[in-house]
Amino acid sequence: MxxxxxxxxxxxxxxxxxxxxxxxxxxxxxxxxxxxxxxxxxxxxxxxDFSELEKEHEHVGELLKTLSEKTDNYTAPDDIHNHIFLENSVLFLR
The missing domain is CATH 1.10.3910.10 (SP0561-like)
Incomplete structure (x- = not known):
């Protein structure tokens, strides 16, 4: 910080x-x-206003901590290739 x-x-x-x-x-x-x-x-x-900047910094740090916890420390799923294929084939058709 x-x-x-x-x-x-x-x-x-x-x-x-x-x-x-x-x-x-x-x-x-x-x-x-x-x-x-x-x-x-x-x-x-x-x-x-450094106090406002410090609060914002702390808030973002907490968001990143939560994201890290929810993603098993940013670990990609084992089936990442299948996930990407489905995204590209179903969700984001061109």
């Missing part, structure tokens, strides 16, 4: 997809990225 106390470098390691967000906000992440996300946001006068 990315938090406001994390350094920019830690946040990027946690989720490299934020590089584009940082670039769009003109937040410099080179030279080690030693500043916290909160410091960087305040420097750019960005009003970021």
């Amino acid at each position: 990315i938090t406001k106390k994390m350094t920019i470098a830690e946040a990027i390691k946690s989720n490299p997809d934020i590089i584009q967000i940082l670039s769009d906000a003109n937040i410099d992440y080179c030279c080690g990225g030693h500043r916290s996300l909160l410091e960087a946001a305040e420097e750019k006068n960005l009003d970021v």
Whole structure:
């Protein structure tokens, strides 16, 4: 989970997809990225509600945990070939 106390470098390691967000906000992440996300946001006068982001992150984590449990840790069924054949032959006719 990315938090406001994390350094920019830690946040990027946690989720490299934020590089584009940082670039769009003109937040410099080179030279080690030693500043916290909160410091960087305040420097750019960005009003970021980190609590809302943290809640959303937690919610998605719970959804993924549930999905993992219901799919036996994302294990494909033994008859996956038959399942795909039926999908393509019956459900998604071309």
